[in-house]
Amino acid sequence: EPEVTQTPSHQVTQMGQEVILRCVPISNHLYFYWYRQILGQKVEFLVSFYNNEISEKSEIFDDQFSVERPDGSNFTLKIRSTKLEDSAMYFCASSATGPNQPQHFGDGTRLSIL
Amino acid sequence: GENVEQHPSTLSVQEGDSAVIKCTYSDSASNYFPWYKQELGKRPQLIIDIRSNVGEKKDQRIAVTLNKTAKHFSLHITETQPEDSAVYFCAAIDTGGSYIPTFGRGTSLIVHP
Numbered sequence: 001e002p003e004v005t006q007t008p009s010h011q012v013t014q015m016g017q018e019v020i021l022r023c024v025p026i027s028n029h030l031y032f033y034w035y036r037q038i039l040g041q042k043v044e045f046l047v048s049f050y051n052n053e054i055s056e057k058s059e060i061f062d063d064q065f066s067v068e069r070p071d072g073s074n075f076t077l078k079i080r081s082t083k084l085e086d087s088a089m090y091f092c093a094s095s096a097t098g099p100n101q102p103q104h105f106g107d108g109t110r111l112s113i114l
Numbered sequence: 115g116e117n118v119e120q121h122p123s124t125l126s127v128q129e130g131d132s133a134v135i136k137c138t139y140s141d142s143a144s145n146y147f148p149w150y151k152q153e154l155g156k157r158p159q160l161i162i163d164i165r166s167n168v169g170e171k172k173d174q175r176i177a178v179t180l181n182k183t184a185k186h187f188s189l190h191i192t193e194t195q196p197e198d199s200a201v202y203f204c205a206a207i208d209t210g211g212s213y214i215p216t217f218g219r220g221t222s223l224i225v226h227p
Contacts (some may be wrong), residue, residue: 043217104160
């Protein structure tokens with residue numbers, strides 16, 4: 001069964017540095033998502049992406065964040081000038097069509113800001 | 115915006131018992147309600163979903179019910195097994211409007227052998 005893959009599995013970064021989290025969605029899926037899960041808390045929606053542009057974004061997704069689909073397979077989340085509170089698990093997900101279809105999650109990237 | 119409340123936060127049952135997790139939502143426009151199972155350190159996995167045009171959906175030992183009038187939906191797991199132990203999240207999505215999924219805070223289900 002095809003899966004969403006994420007790299008790296010764990011990223012440790014100094015506060016103030018930029019990080020790029022990478023995702024390869026399922027190949028025939030059209031919608032892509034990023035979520036954040038702070039340790040022990042619920043999953044929080046960050047952004048959805050369709051047709052090479054942001055479809056929806058939450059209040060969390062401020063100017064510090066950006067997403068990109070640099071080629072036909074990768075979907076990236078960039079966090080500029082990281083803060084301690086950015087430490088969390090970041091999940092990428094994809095769905096075949098819209099958000100009314102099942103979303104398939106990757107294994108996540110654990111981001112630790114020191 | 116949408117607000118999803120999920121109860122209980124922790125549920126402990128004996129193997130073979132049933133488990134019920136309940137969620138309420140605030141936005142009557144929400145029309146798609148998926149449930150995810152997340153084992154420790156792993157990805158959330160969709161286990162069942164329901165749309166607002168049906169009241170109940172079942173898949174083997176798992177069922178979900180939806181009451182649109184009361185704006186609540188529940189996950190039912192029968193004949194629980196130790197491998198059912200995980201955190202379960204509900205979510206509500208307005209697929210005709212904001213498209214932003216709102217998750218509940220999760221229920222930690224512990225099934226004792």
